[in-house]
Amino acid sequence: MDYSVNAVLYCNRAAAHMALRKFDTAINDCSRSLHLRPNYPKAKLRRARAYVEEKRFSGAVRDFEEYLKEMKEERISATGNNVSAASAAETADVVAELAAARLAARRERDKTRTEANMHRDAFNGFGDAFNRNGPFDFSGTSSEDPFGRRRPSSSSIPRPSTSSQSSR
Numbered sequence: 001m002d003y004s005v006n007a008v009l010y011c012n013r014a015a016a017h018m019a020l021r022k023f024d025t026a027i028n029d030c031s032r033s034l035h036l037r038p039n040y041p042k043a044k045l046r047r048a049r050a051y052v053e054e055k056r057f058s059g060a061v062r063d064f065e066e067y068l069k070e071m072k073e074e075r076i077s078a079t080g081n082n083v084s085a086a087s088a089a090e091t092a093d094v095v096a097e098l099a100a101a102r103l104a105a106r107r108e109r110d111k112t113r114t115e116a117n118m119h120r121d122a123f124n125g126f127g128d129a130f131n132r133n134g135p136f137d138f139s140g141t142s143s144e145d146p147f148g149r150r151r152p153s154s155s156s157i158p159r160p161s162t163s164s165q166s167s168r
Contacts, residue, residue: 007037014046018053026050027059041070045094052097057105064098 014029030047033040048063071091 003036004040007033007040007043010036011040011043011046014043014050018046018050021053023050023053027054027056039070041067041074044070048101049097052101052104055104055108057101057108060101061098061105064094064101068094068098 010029010033014026014033017023017026017029027047027050030043030050033043034047037043044063044067048060048067051057051060051063068091071087071094075087
């Protein structure tokens with residue numbers, strides 16, 4: 001069975017899904033394509049672009065970087081380092097997309113970190129009153145519970161016996 005044909009079909013179907021703005025399905029089809037043909041640059045590039053649309057920037061950065069690395073290796077082996085103007089322009093476009101994805105990923109990380117810090121700061125000190133004998137004294141020195149009821153003394157609480165008596 002020729003898996004490379006199926007890889008191309010999955011990649012083409014991914015292009016159709018992207019046109020329909022079904023980016024998650026396009027990502028799945030590109031992943032299937034790459035499973036069948038791991039070094040298929042068009043599928044990597046298409047999946048990277050779909051990741052960007054889904055705002056999954058870390059996956060996009062990974063795929064853009066792998067695509068650029070593979071294209072560089074392919075150009076060197078095929079042309080002896082001679083690069084055409086069209087492929088140089090395409091590479092420049094992908095490099096710009098990679099830079100934008102990196103920036104978006106960094107902003108997303110910073111936003112998440114800021115939100116986590118704000119959350120931590122909002123709850124900083126929460127529960128300190130309970131930890132330092134605050135409004136309710138749970139240290140056992142008070143004979144009343146927080147609702148004003150009298151606690152029984154520790155001697156009046158029935159305790160299970162510790163001796164091992166066998167009833168059989």
